[in-house]
Amino acid sequence: MLLKKQTLGEFIIENQASFKYTSGELSRLINSIRLAAKVVNHEVNKAGLVDIIGTAGDTNIQGEDQQKLDVYANDKFIQTLTNRNIVCGIASEEEDDFVAINSQDENNQNKYVVLIDPLDGSSNIDVNVSVGTIFSIYRRVTPLGTPVTIEDFLQKGNQQVAAGYVVYGTSTMLVYTTGHGVNGFTLNPAIGTFYLSHPNMQFPEDGKIYSVNEGNYIHFPQGVKDYIKYCQMEEGDRPYTSRYIGSLVSDFHRNMIKGGIYMYPKHSKNSNGKLRLLYECNPMAFLAEQANGKASNGHTRIMDIEPTELHQRVPFFCGSKNMVEKVEEFIQKHE
Ligand code: P6P
Numbered sequence: 001m002l003l004k005k006q007t008l009g010e011f012i013i014e015n016q017a018s019f020k021y022t023s024g025e026l027s028r029l030i031n032s033i034r035l036a037a038k039v040v041n042h043e044v045n046k047a048g049l050v051d052i053i054g055t056a057g058d059t060n061i062q063g064e065d066q067q068k069l070d071v072y073a074n075d076k077f078i079q080t081l082t083n084r085n086i087v088c089g090i091a092s093e094e095e096d097d098f099v100a101i102n103s104q105d106e107n108n109q110n111k112y113v114v115l116i117d118p119l120d121g122s123s124n125i126d127v128n129v130s131v132g133t134i135f136s137i138y139r140r141v142t143p144l145g146t147p148v149t150i151e152d153f154l155q156k157g158n159q160q161v162a163a164g165y166v167v168y169g170t171s172t173m174l175v176y177t178t179g180h181g182v183n184g185f186t187l188n189p190a191i192g193t194f195y196l197s198h199p200n201m202q203f204p205e206d207g208k209i210y211s212v213n214e215g216n217y218i219h220f221p222q223g224v225k226d227y228i229k230y231c232q233m234e235e236g237d238r239p240y241t242s243r244y245i246g247s248l249v250s251d252f253h254r255n256m257i258k259g260g261i262y263m264y265p266k267h268s269k270n271s272n273g274k275l276r277l278l279y280e281c282n283p284m285a286f287l288a289e290q291a292n293g294k295a296s297n298g299h300t301r302i303m304d305i306e307p308t309e310l311h312q313r314v315p316f317f318c319g320s321k322n323m324v325e326k327v328e329e330f331i332q333k334h335e
Helices: 008-016 025-046 068-083 122-127 214-219 222-232 248-258 277-290 321-333
Strands: 055-059 065-067 087-092 112-120 131-139 162-168 172-177 183-188 193-198 209-211 261-264 293-296 316-320
Touching (some): 025 172, 068 112, 068 122, 112 277, 131 248, 131 277, 162 277, 172 193, 172 277, 209 248, 222 321, 248 277, 248 316
Parallel strands (some): 209 261
Antiparallel strands (some): 055 065, 112 131, 261 316, 293 316
């Protein structure tokens, strides 16, 4: 059976021609992410056995305790992408500033920059709940052979050339898009190969699952409160089901398969919400739109937001198109 399934490597080669910048570099980039994902997956799966759980003592720019696996995953992805000499820069949730790769080498003809959340949901690690890696890929906008600048990273989400995530769950999956739909690959750990298990993934236009941290309810804008009450009302196909794992990648993945909406609104404690535009919201928004879903900040398409800083946060509503449009309706009614 396995021999009938297409591997990720075969899929990349077969679809390389469809990518307008056919140079093989993006394929090599996806392949290096595949390798790093396997290495991180191995550590995530044995985290309970080896002393790499618990905070690394440091805190990242977000002021969050850095779990050792966060640090490990960050190092592995940066190391893998650097060693293959494919990218000219990397920005990461775990790095205060972007990391220039071989930027002193004027022969550095690498065209791509990668923005990454190496281990999203890491607070779930030591309670054995799934976590994920999120990545976003752009072509640099500054001249080849010159040092990469912040301008290469502060690009609108609608300029992404590829985006995806790895979900380290009951099975490990790599889900990504290069602008030609969304495809999911499941890792067979016995042989270390990703197989195409979910071709052409699509958000159902409607869903019955809403994902939000209702512990923040009293701090939400009135429109969001009204939408949550709408989800809970006995009417038509409602009440909906509330499912919130505390891991964006897992909630997104389930909602894409079953239909649903993920929400991280602004609230009085976080005036722009918690999620970061560049390496969480933009890549997930690219995937959502490629899968017939939608992603906004309640007013504006996420991928049209002009970034101003590397770690900026935005309110985030993402998932089944009709559900996102419904919460936008409630929000806009109050503003
Ligand atoms: P809260 C994980 O830290 C994360 O960025 C997302 O993966 C997750 O959905 C959210 O934050 C959880 O945040 O405030 O509800 O615990």
